[in-house]
Amino acid sequence: MIATAAFVLAFLAIGATVVFLALGGGPKGARENLHRQSRSGSRTALTVTAVMVVAFGFGIPVAVLAANKDNQSKQAPGGVKLTASQQAGRKVFAKNCSTCHTLAASNSVGKVGPSLDQIRPPAGLTLNAIKLGRARGMGQMPAGLIDGLEAKNVASYVARVAGRN
Ligand code: HEC
Structure with missing residues (x-):
């Protein structure tokens, strides 16, 4: 159970880091990219990233937990x-x-x-x-x-x- 929680938290941390890097004025390249992109484009990127974070950070662990509930x-x-x-x-x-x-x-x-x-x-x-x-x-x-x-x-x-x- 503790291992699972750690796994979920690690996943969320990775996801959050990606979002901050991509949108929060992280590395230079990412910033320059943002300038070139239209506003709606970066909003789409944010939405897609958020969906991915939720899907992988929550969806998979929750699915695994649910599958493991009926255990031995x-x-x-x-x-x-x-x-x-x-x-x-x-x-x-x-x-x-x-x-x-x-x-x-x-x-x-x-x-x-x-x-x-x-x-x-x-x-x-x-x-x-x-x-x-x-x-x-x-x-x-x-x-x-x-x-x-x-x-x-x-x-x-x-x-x-x-x-x-
Ligand atoms: C001390 C040994 C022993 C224990 C403990 C024991 N049994 Fe048995 N059981 C037997 C024997 C011996 C027979 C067959 C006796 C005969 O038919 O002459 C039997 C027969 C049975 C049968 C078949 C009955 C029939 O009419 O064909 C069932 C069902 C059964 N036991 C279930 C259980 C269950 C459930 C438990 C646990 C609560 C249990 N037994 C605990 C020895 C044991």
Whole structure:
């Protein structure tokens, strides 16, 4: 963030310097040029320069900032967009589920339970598994590891990302 601000300020400083040199009686050559130019001509030059300064000094950094706003924390690997609650669910998954389950989007490789990338559980199935637990002879998943909003968020997250990487 500080680096970005410095970048923007540097750009603005360069732009402002160009304007002053060109129009503010800077180097001799620029001044002589101005005398030869018509008034409207130099006004056009000022306008063009101002537009350029704004476009480059503000437009590009702002565009870059806007593009970077959706950065990695909002995206699972593979670029799947997550809602706020799915992002929360991703944290819940890392803490409560990743030790036992494989899920590429969370870089988890647990082998106690089935790979969620393979079974791609809908949110309802995940919620049910969390609530009741599972012990059908393929290992043990304790009931009630989490509940409420956390369970909802993680179920939504898993449904969104499973099998997508
Ligand atoms: C202690 C290890 C362990 C943890 C922690 C764990 N699971 Fe499981 N999970 C399992 C096992 C083992 C199974 C399969 C059990 C069986 O079917 O016999 C399973 C099954 C599942 C299934 C499939 C259910 C079905 O009916 O097919 C889902 C979905 C699931 N887990 C999601 C989660 C989520 C989400 C979390 C985190 C809140 C989590 N698990 C935490 C071990 C675990």
